[in-house]
Amino acid sequence: MYWLKWDLNLKIRLIGDTLFNMLFWMYFPFITLYFSGAFGKSVASLLMTVPPLVGIFANLFGGFLSDRFGRRPSMLLGSCVQSAMFAVFACSTNHWLDYVAYIGIGLGGSIFTPASSAMVADITSEKDRRMVFATFVTGRNIGAVFGPALGAVFFIHYRTELLWTCTLVTLLYFITIWWKIRETLPVQANRPRKQEKLSGLLKEQIRNYGVIFKDKAFAIYILAGVLVTIAFMQLDMYLATYVKEYVPAQPLLAFKGWSFTLSNTGVFGWMIGLNGLLFVLCVMPVTKLFEHWSDRNVFIFSSVLFGLGMFLMSFTTNVWLLLIFVTIMTIGELSRSPVTESFVSKYAPAHARGQYMGASNLQYSLGRFIAPVAVFLSSWVAPVGVFGFIFLCTLLSVGLYILLFRIIPNEKSSAEKSIDL
Template identity: 25%
Template sequence: MMGKKGNELNTIKRYIGQFHPIVWVLLTGTILSRGAMFMTMPFLAIYLSRTIDMHPLLIGLTVGISPLVATAGGFVGGHLSDRYGRKPILTISLFTISLVFFGFSLATHPVWFIVLNALNGLSNSFFEPTSQALIADLTEKKKRMKAYSLRYTAINIGAAVGPLLGAYLANISAESTFIITGIIYFAYALALTALLGRFQLGAAASDKLKVTFLDALNIVKKDSALRYLIFGIILINIGYSQLQSTLPMHLEESLENGVYIFSILLSVNATMVVFLQMPVSAIAERFRPMHVMVFGSLLMMTGLAGFGFTAGWFLSLLSVALLTMGEILIFPANSVLIDRLAPERLRGIYFGAGQFRKVGNFAGPVLGGFLFSEAGGSVMLWTVSIIALASIIFFSLGNRSFIKVEADVAKTG
């Protein structure tokens, strides 16, 4: 019996030991911070409508300003992390996000909410590429797919638990959700700062490549594989963003108890990601990331198109299952590919450039809303599924460029 327990403990130690302690802090922090974020942000529009009595146009501007600012902010943050080190960007970003949520709990004027959510988007866009770059810095190459898959699983654990807590707390005190979120981000910032200091990691190194912002922009502009990847992910996000924008409206209109069905579908989506991300990623590691993304695009397109034919429970569940499998394949593979494309000294810049994909998060709901109002839910979903499918063209072109770069490196090396 003791021998069995000893083997189990050794297995756990080996599993934990495969990643640096800071990687585990980032993963744990992702669960807590994303849970807190999903506890508040999905309910922000309702809070502004009920408590501040904001005009719907101002509410849309307030909610939409975050991804809009984040579109360019990620590249700036990634560049700064390469130039000045990961630690200052990570810690300043987390402390700023914490202050943003404390600010939400105190704000009473619409302008403050717009400013604070813009700052929220900017700070998150600084933190995201820098944290991904740090994971790559601290993880050996063959284990990075697993690390990014764990990170995506952590995000979805937070996404599954956060809204349930938010719905419960909103009935008690809406302001309390902002305060709790601010406290969680503040604690995360303190823990990460302490650990980065202990291991003397994340500070600016003397051998960092001192490139200006314009130099960095030119370097990325010349990387055709990265450009194709970003264009492809933008098209994917235009389709994927319908999951939480126009899809609930379509289901409410076309199905009895459509809103209830939608809530079940969201739970299915999050549960599938949590339980299937690691085994599916283990299989996906055997193939080229671009090939994985092409297959993921086909699955996502089929799922989106399937919702356009939805007439009941079965097809809805099948559609969300296909869409989720596409999601599981695409997003971690995207991080792996950016990591492989990036020169080591420009890793932050490349992950920052990857934030331009959020153009799709901004454009998707706008395009989807227009098509929904003008042509109906089914036509809207079929249209965005074709747009998502078009990403295959860019992924295929990007794969050719990437293979060419690898061949050139092999010749010169």
């Protein structure tokens, strides 16, 4: 599916999402340092636990809104909230107001995301969805690769100007969505409804999500995703600790009397840089390579490859071997990324797609919340034990994916009959 032949909705979304993610990665990696300087490390660490919890409920709410009122209104609300909160952050002279604005930015993004993903699924055929989602993953990761390098300059030295730029971009995105994006909510979901009070809407949301979470297959999918996310998060958590404590400074390249030596911090930087670069360059080719693989086999392959690549690191401190193992685990990670949203879009009933997308994001929120346990274990367990625990998480996810695809036909049929949003 060529980009020029895409629906206008998709073209606008790809450009807008890529620009916004570039700006996001220019401030996000530095926000904890910013609040640590303002409130102290202990208070900042506690404050940083709140946004992910807010994001859980905002994702569910955003999914409900996208199915109840439409994808477009949910995206407009999310981008409007983000633009307003960026403006507040830019104007603020109080650190607590900065923090409230930061939470508001995340809130707007969480409302926007389920509707955004559901819209992609609404207007693409099943056979094209993996490649379309892979293109969006590539756009997001361009920002993840280049954003921090730019943010090291702009967020530190020109923070107010950067925040006003974010305000302008999200405002322009809001205007473009309002002017150019058409609604894609399936006809069967867009039926007349009686006016309800806010309490009635909240009860309806709770009832609908209750039906989703009683879906046994989907619950297994989320649990497997939590285990995988715990493993994926170690790239930024335990792996950094391992490299700092066990990997010595060493030459990356040496020729006769000349050498290019990396400190342990430098080694970790190269590992993270390679991971990001591979995501940008290889998501599309890898997705194309596995185009004819079933979702089941991609999930299993991804979990095994990532866990194995991570586990092998426990047996070496050589920089070249570490980079090879990062390549192995990154291929596992990126092979999964487009398939997750594609799977949910196929599994969910069309009229409940937004809510399933919102509920699916729980695997990432819960996985991030539990992931620090690996760093906690490292105080008592040798590296091979911690990496073994990470590998075990991925192997357990393999077992759950095998179980999931054994029961999925019956459960999916049951869910489609039960849910009536």
